[in-house]
Amino acid sequence: MKDKSKILIKFGERVREIRIERGLSQEQLAHLADVHRTYIGMIERAEKNITLINIEKIAKSLNIEIAKLFND
Amino acid sequence: MKDKSKILIKFGERVREIRIERGLSQEQLAHLADVHRTYIGMIERAEKNITLINIEKIAKSLNIEIAKLFND
Structure with a gap:
């Protein structure tokens, strides 16, 4: 995605x-959530x-x- | 998706x-949200x-x- 969406940025920061x-x-969160090792970083960077x-x-x-992940 | 996920069912119902x-x-909601005409039905049916x-x-x-879409 070229332009990072504001909602993805906000979610990643949260x-x-x-x-x-x-x-x-x-890596620990990825393991707990059963997602790929690099996935949490991609979410946090809104990628x-x-x-x-x-x-x-x-x-x-x-x-x-x-x-609560969406509350300010 | 073969098995409908509980979270998708709950979201669709909400x-x-x-x-x-x-x-x-x-169709009106699809138009407002700028998604395909059939998309809202698919979401509501957790498809x-x-x-x-x-x-x-x-x-x-x-x-x-x-x-509020995720509050019970």
Whole structure:
């Protein structure tokens, strides 16, 4: 994707923030969420348009409700 | 997708509920969200793993925050 979408940027920043709060590395979160090792970095950098199924996997792995990933 | 994911089913039901509250047809919502005419039906039937960019388009068209699409 050439232009990074604002919503993907916001989501990626939120994932990074909570991942760090939880004391997890990108690789650790990827393992918990059962996604590719490099995937969390791509999401945090807004390089991928994440799907709902993967949003749920990440939310579960961060032990947070999906809605809370979208609250400011 | 063979097995419909619970999260996609829940999301689709929520979209349908709010779309009907707003008095919109699937085609009208598709037009507002700038997605294909048949796309809203597929989402409501949990036949597609929606991406975050399209979640945002639908939320905006329903005039609701993304977080509220995921609240029970």
